[in-house]
Amino acid sequence: MEELSAVRHKAIAALADAGVPSPGVDVDLLLCHVLGISRSELKLRELRGDSFEASHREEFTQLVAARRTRIPLQHLTGVAHFRYLELKVGPGVFTPRPETETVVQLGLDFVVQQALEAPNCIDLCSGSGAIAAALASELPGSKVWAVELSDDAIQYTKANCLPHQVTVLHQDATTLPEDLEGIMDLVVSNPPYIPPNAIPREAEVRDHDPAMALYGLGDDGLQIPRAVAGQAMKLLRPGGYFVMEHAEVQQDSAATMLREAGFTQVSGHEDLTGRARATCGYAPHR
Structure with missing residues (x-):
């Protein structure tokens, strides 16, 4: 032996x-x-x-x-680690990445800085539910929603979010119920954003992550992110905060996109590797 x-x-x-x-x-x-x-x-x-x-x-x-x-490790073990959580993942759902943990942190920092005791938060294009579950688990007293369209991914969204009392909506993130408009303190999204001609080099991503979770449509890959930004503006209360993940090369276009959607104090943020990872902005006081 x-x-x-x-x-x-x-x-x-x-x-x-x-x-x-x-x-x-x-x-x-x-x-x-x-x-x-x-x-x-x-x-x-x-x-x-x-x-x-x-x-x-x-x-x-x-x-x-x-x-x-090159079958993803997470598909073989059935789990992915994200911040303090162990999430269920598998074929049909985007595997959460460590760099997205810094995107969650931007939202958490906003809640702490604003001293919000019971914030309303929503995760658009939730996929595995990693962002929503992390927010719910790290913000006691919060009310969190997760929105996911994919029939394949939604089983994982529910499995990872429901134990944290997250409300899961199985629908398009760009057409949400009117009763959610104007009540959110925080909107976070890691939408599909890869341009159609930018095929990922990593076999694990290219061959195993669902295309629906990767490609943002349009020549620049920002068609879906633009729609998500517009939806975020409707959801946020005045002074609410929007955090969107994007590709490093989309830093400038993402900032322009948020400003065009009406966000103020737009700023870019890097992940722990020093790459441009997210752009944030505030809903204006109307």
Whole structure:
């Protein structure tokens, strides 16, 4: 029976040979998934020189083989980690990215700065529900809505949001009920925004994230974001805050888009890698 350490290093080499960007992390997470343990327990077992149980060999081998074909790690484990949450994900839903965590933080900072005790927040184009669930879990007393159109993604939106008492709406984010207009303190959105000619280089994104969650339509990829910005203006109360994620190259056009929609004090923000990631603005006092 092989030692766990040897199995781990062989798997890392196999993923690295296939061009997987983070083979060490991926192998550790696959091992934890198969063994049902934490990463700290995995490290402890490796340091002790524990063996890798033969009963887990076939499942782990199949998962490594699948990851070599660039099937997303999150589709293999069924979970994605986002801020303080473990979310359910899989085929048919956009896998939440670490950079979107900074987008959530912009919204949280606004609520704290305004000292809002029971803010109304809404996540447009919610997908997995990552943004809505994070807001609800980190803002006690808040009322949060999540809006998602996709029939495939909505099961994940509900699974991740309903435990946090988020109201989930299965409909187009650009045509919402009138009774929601003018009551929101915060609108956050990570809409589809990739231009039609900008095919993602990463196989995990290009081949496995749903096109509906990627491409924003129009020559610049901002047709859907423009409609979302217009909807956000209707939803926000005077002085409310809008946060929209976009591509790095869309920084200037996103700012123009928000100003044209009527937002004031428009500002761009970078993620933790220093890339332009979001643009924000305030609904004017009418």
